[in-house]
Amino acid sequence: MTSSTDLAAQPAPAGPVDAPSPPVPAPPRRGASPRPRAPFRPHHLFFYLLLGVVALSSVSAYAWVFNVSMKTNAEFISSPPWQVADGWRWENYANAWDRANIGLFFGNSVVVSVASTAIGVVLAVFAAYPLARITFRFSGLVLGAFLLGLMIPWMVTFAPLYLIMQDLGLLDSRIGLVLVYATYNLPFNVFVLVGFMKTLPYELEEAAAMDGAGPTRTFLSVILPLMGPGLASVAIISFLQNWNEFFYALLLIHTPEKMPLPLGLFQLGQAADYGTNWATLFAGMMITVTPVLLGFALLQKHITKGLTAGALKG
16 A cells, blocks of 8 residues: 555656747837828929939039040031030140149148148037037137138138238148148038037036046047048048139139149130040040039948938937
């Protein structure tokens, strides 16, 4: 006879193996659902057609200039405008670069554009930081003065600027042109960087202060590394504006050896030796325009990222 103690010691009969429970589906994340598409409206079609016409006209103009740059002068005069060139005459670019001094003008534009962009961005950073982070009595007035610089037509600055540069001895000087370009872009750079800095949380500076960092170290180690998108935007836009600027260079530069590319190309078209050499002239136009188009196409994401981030606040 089995005792109750033995029954308790015996193992319980093995039952059916429990099947693993199915995984519990995770709750849907907020905002994970696909975004509904906006309904199509008739004016959307007109908008897309307008964009297509603008894009097609821009591409067509660029293709036409490239096509003409591959022709001979006689072929350009005798053939219809849209007739394709008979061959690839890259010697037109070599002639424009060497004989027409496009290479010299190109180097001047690189030096002037890079130097003025660097100076303008550095000045804008040190002007925008206190305007965005420090509230003092006339902070709004100072920011308004910078914004006023965006509203002044550049034509009204010609006469006083010429007199100032003459008194400073900076006429017909690349240094003077660099300073003019740097200050010309300063209001826009400050406006964009102030808006971008206001999107950065103040808690970062408070945490740095608790760790013993002073204002200078906080700015250089915490704020400045986070300003990459904003700095990239203003640097790219400033460089493109400096590269394409013509009227200030026409006002201040008179020596051909110091002319930037737009002014040098203008002088090339006016010169008697090259005024009718259309292939060389159009090759110079391609050399002028192509770096701008390539730069904007490759860096447009950085431009829009910095500008849209600065537009969220301010």
